[in-house]
């Protein structure tokens with residue numbers, strides 16, 4: 001059985017969503033981000049990314065991490081591609097070309113999009129959105145996102161989904177990267193295909209189940 005280390009309020013959410021889509025059983029070991037704790041090293045601190053026991057599994061000190069027997073894997077998007085390929089079926093790549101396209105979109109999302117959607121999320125979550133510094137950070141991120149969002153909008157207009165004209169792990173990976181940008185109202189306004197597709201992804205029962213569990217976790 002797979003083990004996932006992480007919390008719902010982390011990038012592990014994308015792994016929990018996929019596992020829900022696949023109906024796979026897994027073990028969940030809650031590991032909270034050390035930076036969310038006043039003293040991650042305190043004797044009574046919950047198991048966290050700075051705990052020696054976690055660092056022995058993941059020297060990078062970040063969640064999520066997956067364990068499959070003696071195989072350990074980090075990087076949330078690589079984990080999802082591994083889980084999907086291992087499970088097979090329609091969410092997985094059907095051939096080498098789909099594998100390559102799913103990797104392409106994962107790398108594009110992680111490098112060209114996630115830093116800026118996360119910057120938007122943090123500016124709002126930390127209450128900086130209305131400050132001059134926060135507003136400038138959001139405006140800069142939104143400006144840099146224009147090009148990749150135009151790319152995605154055109155791709156989704158033509159193909160409907162990220163890869164293979166069906167819902168796959170590539171949709172989960174990109175949808176979770178874009179979700180952070182929803183903190184900024186109107187970000188997706190100029191990109192109706194992105195908005196349509198993201199809403200359809202988030203209407204899926206497995207997303208909703210993941211989201212309920214996330215909301216149930218302490219903020």
Ligand SMILES: N[C@@H](CCC(=O)N[C@@H](CS)C(=O)NCC(=O)O)C(=O)O
Pocket residue numbers: 009010011012033034035049061062063064074075076077
């Ligand atoms: N690119 C990595 C990012 C991992 C990451 O930064 N995880 C955050 C939580 S979402 C974390 O564990 N941070 C703990 C820390 O930086 O101390 C992935 O997608 O898995």
